Amino acid sequence: MSKTNNEFFETQVLGHPSGLFVLFFTEMWERFSFYGMRALLVLFLVSALGIGGWDWPRENALALYGTYLALLYLTPIIGGTLADKYLGNRRAIIIGAIIMTLGHASMAIESNPFFLYLGLGLLVVGTGFFKPNMSSFISILYKDFPEKKDGAYTIFYMGVNAGAFLGIMLCGYLGEILGWGWGFGLAGIFMLLGLLQFTFAQGIFGDVGSKPNKEDKKIETDDHTEIEDKLNPFTLLDKLLIVIISVAGLTWVINDPLSKIGTVNFLEFGGTDYSSHTIIVTLILFIYLLGSRILRYSPITRDKMLAVVIFAFFIIFFWASFEQAGGSMSIFAKDYTSRILSGNSALIFNIIDIIITVVPIAIITWVLFLLFKQTFKKYFLSNLILAFSFILIWGIVIWKIYNNFNTYSYEISYQTYQIQEGDALKEYAITSKTIVPENASLVEHSTVIRSANDFVNNDEISIIDIDKKGVNYKYLAPEKAELIDTNISATIVQKKDNEIEIPATWFLILNSLFIIAFAPLFSKWWESKYNPKPANKYAIGLFFLGIGFAFLAYGAAGIPQGAKTASVSIVWLILAYLFHTLGELCVSPVGLSYVSKLVPARMIAFMFGVWYLALAIGNKTSGQMGAMIDDITTKYDISTFFLIFTFVPMIIGVIAILINPVLKKLMHGVK
Incomplete structure (x- = not known):
């Protein structure tokens, strides 16, 4: 020692x-x-x-x-x-x-x-x-x-x-x-x-x-594996393929957003976009490289490595769906979810929010105090920085709580103008730069905004249509209003009951909360005699994932085709995050531990690379699939978009169950 x-x-x-x-x-x-x-x-x-x-x-x-x-x-x-x-x-x-x-x-x-x-x-x-x-x-x-x-x-x-x-x-x-x-x-x-x-x-x-x-x-390995490794060095062709696959794959991954955001497209030649051709050829070359490497090993080693490839295949589909959390699900929270609470609902949410904020921070602060007692004198600067970190955290939390209880709702009025254009009567917002045509008619509107400012009736303020859809307005501070040409003049009509708006990002914390709550239960499950086989764990995780999206699809069922905004209950997002987290807890224990157990020493780095590549493909696919939200919403509706993420994981889960006997045979007793 x-x-x-x-x-x-x-x-x-x-x-x-x-x-x-x-x-x-x-x-x-x-x-x-x-x-x-x-x-x-x-x-x-x-x-x-x-x-x-x-x-x-x-x-x-x-x-x-x-x-x-x-x-x-x-x-x-x-x-x-x-x-x-x-x-x-x-x-x-x-x-x-x-x-x-x-x-x-x-x-x-x-x-x-x-x-x-x-x-x-x-x-x-x-x-x-x-x-x-x-x-x-x-x-x-x-x-x-x-x-x-x-x-x-x-x-x-x-x-x-x-x-x-x-x-x-x-x-x-x-x-x-x-x-x-x-x-x-x-x-x-x-x-x-x-x-x-x-x-x-x-x-x-x-x-x-x-x-x-x-x-x-x-890495400890048996003598047979060590001898076998020496007989299977990476050939010149292997190394050349790794370089080609790496360069082509990386170029495609980076080129995807670049070609959409700007005018740069590294994969366009002669006016033709070869992006799809590039990624297909790259995947074919990668499958050939992987297969050729695996086939050079003895039957038992080959079987174990094939099992890892199958696990990696499942993980692509899991993360492609799971990582919608920071993408399309965040957009759903922002644009399609009713996040405005008032009266008792607002009070209850604020109390729950305080509890789930303060209790974890208090526990971690207690751990910090225990650490201080052991190391404060010897590592003074490190502990001082940690203390400052928590003072800052508590300060932000206290301000957040105060702000939530002191945000007011106001009914406001503002004007638009209507004008006949051909056969259609068009309506336009009146901004600070608008010159209203002489033949236009003015229309009075009212809406509700939320602000921590204490306004009184008839105060003149500036607002902005944050979604450019004429349904969601936000107060602009004077210094911001001066810089933005699209600000709209409005008048305070009356102060209403206190309301709160749940931040769209708030729903993302549910994953961490549910992990903390359910991880001990799943740990007991894995240690019991009912611990599922690896493929079954993947299947259960994929089923949970699909169920989570099914709740979103059901909750969004009433949203019409092509709608860009809606106000569905927050319950559906909460249930979705709950089941997605349960799915994560099923999948996360399997992963890298099986790579280390099943793969021979010389291939360990290569197969870890394959595993991380599978994760990368899954995460990139999450963005690719999430980007279809507008097309699918326009052609069908947003409920159909979430149904895709309901059925795909469940189908893959069924496949995982069906091939469980095959996987068990390929693993040759590894548990």
Whole structure:
């Protein structure tokens, strides 16, 4: 047992070394930043220019979203390799955190497209260094204490979900209430704080992870596998195909949003777009490469690797549907869900919101206090930064609660003008730049806005039609009204009962809440005699996923064809997130553990790459499929859009059940 590990285990918090909680908080702030930004990205891109958004078509926003998620699963392959060979885990984590901090800072300048694209690029690169090395760092630290490893990962993933929960709630709230730059900026602030507290607590890890250690990465295999590996080196053709597939696939992934957003299309030649041809040829070459590699192994090894490929196939369909959460489901929350609550409903929601906000933060603050008692003197700066982080969190939460209880609803009146154009009578808003034609007739309208400002009757204000559909208006502060030509003059008629508007990003926190609530139950299930076979776990997860979308399809059934807005109950989104989370809990335990158990040593890196590639394809497909929302809504309706995500996962789930005996045979007893 190393001296380093003895030192690491000297101080205890909740039965684990205090150093684990340094990693806990580092990961928590990184997930805070990632999920906080992710919650805002699509909503920011599709929101009106007048409230700071870019007013993009949904198709373009979801194309960029899918590409961003796909690249996040590709760069860790490179970052993990660099850490193993040259950097070490700790240096890679710090490099990744610095790059991600710069990425979030760049995105805070959201009015300039260059900085947003730069920010997304930096986040992709930074994640490649950060993400794979946090998990492997824990594995190295606990290599002499395997009996404690499961508990350590359980605590670590509590930090993942706590960060996701807080990031979505607070970045989302600030982004939607104060402005998108506030939300993006808050994500960057906590990424920086996570970086600093990790950097100043380096001593707690001794020399672990400071430099590459081949022993830590060594994969134990039997003699037969080692001999077989030497007989199957990567040929020149294999390496050439890997280069071609990587370049072509990456070009297609990046080109997809570029060709939609701007005039750049790397895959257009002679006026013909070869994007579809490129991805089809790339997939054929990849299948050939994978198949040719697998066929060179002995029958047993070949069977095990084929089982991994089948699991990867299932995972593509799961994530293609699941990741609608940050895409089409966020759009559904924004445009099609009734998020305005008043009277008792508003009061009940505010109370529930306070409970689910304050209780988790209080628990994490208590963990922080326990860590302070063990490490405050020795790692003063790191603890001071953590203390500041939580003071900032509590300050934002208190402001959020105050703001929710002090947001008022006002009935306002404003004018439009009508004018005959040919056979049609057209109606137009009157903005600060409008010159009303002499032959037009004025029409008086009334609507309701929500604001924390305390207006009185007959106050003159400026509003903006945030969806450009004449149904949803928002108050503009005077300094913003001066900069926006589309502001509309309005008059306060009367103050109404207090109302609240649930932020569209709020629904994304349900995933983390449900994971925290149900993970212990699923853990007991997996440990019981009723633990399903791997393929059945996938099937159950896909069925849960389909049921979640079925609730959305049913809830949206009354929305007419082509509608861009509606007001369906929030119940359907809550049920959808519940069942999607149950599906995630079924699928997430299977994944990478089976790759490590089934794949021979020489192929482990290649097959991990295949697995992450499957995740990347699934996430990119989520954007591709989500981008169909407008076309399907126009031709059919939005209920049909969600029915596609209902039936596809369920069909794949049935296939998983049917081939379970085949998978069991292919795995040759591996459990």
